[in-house]
Amino acid sequence: MSNKNIITDKSLAFFERYLNNASPTGYEWEGQKIWMDYLKPYVDTFITDTYGTAVGVINPEAEYKVVIEGHSDEISWYVNYITDEGIIYVIRNGGSDHQIAPSKWVNIHTKKGIVKGIFGWPAIHTRIRGKEEPPKLDNIFIDVGAKDKKEVEALGVHVGCVITYPDEFQVLNKNKFVCRAIDNRAGGFMIAEVARLLYENNVKLPFGLYITNSVQEEIGLRGAEMITQRIKPDAAIITDVCHDTTTPMIDKKKQGHTEIGAGPVVSYAPAVQNKLRERILETAEANEIPFQRLAASRATGTDTDAFAYSNGGVASALISLPLRYMHTTVEMVHRDDVENVIRLIYETLLTIKAGETFSYFD
Numbered sequence: 001m002s003n004k005n006i007i008t009d010k011s012l013a014f015f016e017r018y019l020n021n022a023s024p025t026g027y028e029w030e031g032q033k034i035w036m037d038y039l040k041p042y043v044d045t046f047i048t049d050t051y052g053t054a055v056g057v058i059n060p061e062a063e064y065k066v067v068i069e070g071h072s073d074e075i076s077w078y079v080n081y082i083t084d085e086g087i088i089y090v091i092r093n094g095g096s097d098h099q100i101a102p103s104k105w106v107n108i109h110t111k112k113g114i115v116k117g118i119f120g121w122p123a124i125h126t127r128i129r130g131k132e133e134p135p136k137l138d139n140i141f142i143d144v145g146a147k148d149k150k151e152v153e154a155l156g157v158h159v160g161c162v163i164t165y166p167d168e169f170q171v172l173n174k175n176k177f178v179c180r181a182i183d184n185r186a187g188g189f190m191i192a193e194v195a196r197l198l199y200e201n202n203v204k205l206p207f208g209l210y211i212t213n214s215v216q217e218e219i220g221l222r223g224a225e226m227i228t229q230r231i232k233p234d235a236a237i238i239t240d241v242c243h244d245t246t247t248p249m250i251d252k253k254k255q256g257h258t259e260i261g262a263g264p265v266v267s268y269a270p271a272v273q274n275k276l277r278e279r280i281l282e283t284a285e286a287n288e289i290p291f292q293r294l295a296a297s298r299a300t301g302t303d304t305d306a307f308a309y310s311n312g313g314v315a316s317a318l319i320s321l322p323l324r325y326m327h328t329t330v331e332m333v334h335r336d337d338v339e340n341v342i343r344l345i346y347e348t349l350l351t352i353k354a355g356e357t358f359s360y361f362d
Contacts, residue, residue, distance in 0.1 A: 006193065006339040014038045015189045016169040019179045022107065024076030024162045025094045028052045028215045031072055031185070035213055039192050042199040043211065052215045053227045056195060062208035064354040067236040068194060068345055069224065069303055070187020071217035074180065075327055077163040079108065079142075082153070086146035088117065092137070093162060094218030097327050101140045104329065106163050108144070110156030117144040117163075167329040175335040176260075182331040186321055186338060187239045188213045193342045194349070206354040207234075217303055224306035228314065235276060235315045235358065236307040237345055241333070242267075242294055242320035256294055258322050260334040263290030264341045265320040269300045271308035273315040275358040280317055283348045289340050294320065315358040319344055 007015075018038075023031030032054040036046060043056035054072075075094035082088055088108075102121035107114045120143040121135070133139060142163070146152045169179040177186075191211050198205070210231050214223035217240075228236070245252050246259040258265050266280055284291045299305050300318050308316040321341050324332040 006197070006342055007335065011189075011193055011196065014192075015177075018189060019181055019185055020168045022109070022164040023072055023074050023181065023185065024109075024164050025073040025216050025218045027109070027162055028072045032213060032215075035072065035188050035192065039195055039211065042192075042195040047210075047230065049226055049230060051223060051226060053223045054213045055227065055231065056211040058195065058198065058209040058211070059205060060208055062206075062354070064207040064356075065210055065231060065233040066207050066349065066352060067210045067212050067228075067231060067233040067307065068191045068349070069212040069214060069236060069238045069307070070189075070191050070240065071184045071214045071223065071303055072188050073215055073218050073223075074164065074183070074185070075218055077106070079157060079159050079161040079163065081159070082149050082157070084149050086144070086148045086152045088142040088144065088152065088157070089138075090140065090142065090163060095327050098137050098140050099135050100328050102135050105166055106142060107166050108142070108157055109162050109164070110158075112156035115144055115155045115157055117142045165329045172332065176332050177335060177338065178330055178332045180329040180331060182323060182333055183241045183326055184217065184239075186241065186333060190239055190321070190338060190342050190345065194345050197342070197346050198349070203350070205349065207352065209349070214303055221303050221306040224303035225310070228307050228310040232311050233307070233314055235352065235356070236304075236317075237276075237280070237348065238302055238304040238307060238316060238318050239341060239345065240302040240304075240318065240320055241323040241326060241331075243326060244322045244324040247324055258292050258294055260322045260324060260332065261336060262292050262322065263337060264344050265292045265294045265322055267294045267296055267300055267304070267318040267320060269296035269304070269318070270298065271300055271305045272317050273308065273358055275360065276315045276317040279351060279358075280319065280344065280348050283351055284344055287343065287347050289344050289347070291344070292322070
């Protein structure tokens with residue numbers, strides 16, 4: 001399959017709409033509806049669970065089951081405390097970065113609708129030179145323009161309201177996709193595109209394919225932990241993001257060398273089943289798909305870990321999309337990498353035979 005024009009105008013429009021929709025951890029369902037609506041023509045049926053994970057299934061009657069997976073949630077904040085003066089203090093919902101918060105607009109999600117606010121910060125003129133306080137979790141705050149706590153509450157804001165950033169999708173320099181929440185709604189997009197290509201190319205897989213968009217990855221892989229027990233797969237290919245380590249202030253001796261535009265990143269880690277990983281690498285080489293390698297100490301920190309150690313052990317591997325500025329509102333990926341991750345998953349699926357154990361002892 002050629003890598004030209006894998007992403008169509010229609011699929012890019014879906015990606016933009018999917019990214020722009022808020023999908024904070026624990027509140028993923030509206031994004032899942034968008035994803036399922038796009039995926040519907042390409043699958044036979046859907047599975048959903050109590051917490052919002054969505055799975056499109058091809059060949060649901062097949063005994064042998066393969067998962068391709070991404071996660072749907074984005075980092076966010078919770079309202080934690082409202083002062084008498086109407087200032088809002090927050091706690092994390094996932095790995096939200098306190099250092100980027102000051103001067104950012106926010107959307108506070110309430111039963112009355114979106115309430116706009118800003119992360120305020122003292123003006124440079126008022127700070128003491130040499131003794132400036134950096135942004136920290138206990139000093140960043142949101143101002144919604146209210147005079148006191150009563151006025152904040154009248155807007156519908158209360159402790160526990162979830163808060164997201166409003167930054168939307170843009171294309172930078174023709175081929176860089178930039179948005180908040182590319183980690184990891186890009187994963188959901190890419191696995192949906194795999195399903196589309198299988199359908200459009202009339203591919204008949206000899207196994208059941210479970211296109212899985214998990215929830216709650218950002219707070220500990222929780223959605224994957226739940227859905228893998230429901231599916232009980234035989235093999236799983238996970239896609240997430242990893243760091244572009246060529247940007248300033250990153251130590252390659254600690255983080256390794258991976259960069260946007262250089263291809264999908266294939267991980268080495270205890271949770272990564274070696275024979276499945278080698279199948280992916282052989283597929284990349286056979287189809288002239290560029291790729292990079294990454295080593296992870298102990299855990300991958302992705303849903304790979306949840307799938308691998310479930311159900312007595314599931315052959316699992318990780319294909320990552322290199323990304324700049326993770327957990328900021330300007331996460332950046334290269335279009336070529338997005339298309340090559342899609343190609344690599346697609347082509348790898350074509351090599352898998354029903355009943356394969358990926359055992360070291362066969």
